[in-house]
Amino acid sequence: MVVTTQGLIRIIPDFPSPGIIFKDITPLLADKEVFAQCCKEIASLAQECDYIAGIEARGFIFAAAAAVMGNKGFIPIRKLGKLPGETISKSYELEYATATLEIHANLIPQGKRVLVVDDVLATGGTALAAVELIIAANLTPTGVVCLLDIPALGGKSRINEAHPDLQIQTLLAE
Template structure:
């Protein structure tokens, strides 16, 4: 199975979680082991010589943990506010349909660590930007960010590019 066949399994759901949002449901892709393996291999090919894969709550966890296993590196969860049990750094961000906050453990990785950041969708860029800044708060470097889908009309890539140390952003597909 090639990447376009795998990504074709993603199902658009109109008006979820609220009217006007076209949600991209990755569940059918995840349920197909060949498609899932294809996507994980493609995401893992985005970076080499990394120490960790970090991924975003919640669907990014599914992808990021599998990529970390494939690359034989550690996995770092970046969670929504109030979900981590230890001391955290936090960053608030805007998303397509509201405002939220992300957190990372203050001891999640060592300064100088090289990180591949994974999420499912790049929309406005708020979530990825907050995650990049959190990783930088730890003194680590995001060498690349990778997503399954990008929604270009929401200009997330341009928003991330405004960061002083913006990593390259890779998308397996533009939607």
């Protein structure tokens, strides 16, 4: 299912750095019906999963709400240095920088099925790093769900090349 944004995504040029076009989802979050519809859709896509993982920061918002709606556990995938205890980390390239994501090690029983959620699929670096963290934690990624896709940046192709059996879905059409 594709949700129409009805102008609920603001385009912010040159943020966070020159040449980047930022897609601000704050108006969408403020619209209770569209926000709920997005979370319900993610929950429905996670029916065969045990957990929903959300990528910091904006993926948290949707993944946590969908996990509650779908009666699933929530796994936070955080930026470097934000998780206490033993972690697994993965560095990756962004459209405009380098970053590192982390997941707790040994907290989720091995082999559990996990749906990965983020807000925007651009180059695919963040989502691919999250999928690889799920695998490194001995969990099974079932798919990636993003609110928006920027097809010109090739993220979907990059993920499909590395993990051809992984389902990648986008919820919003602008």
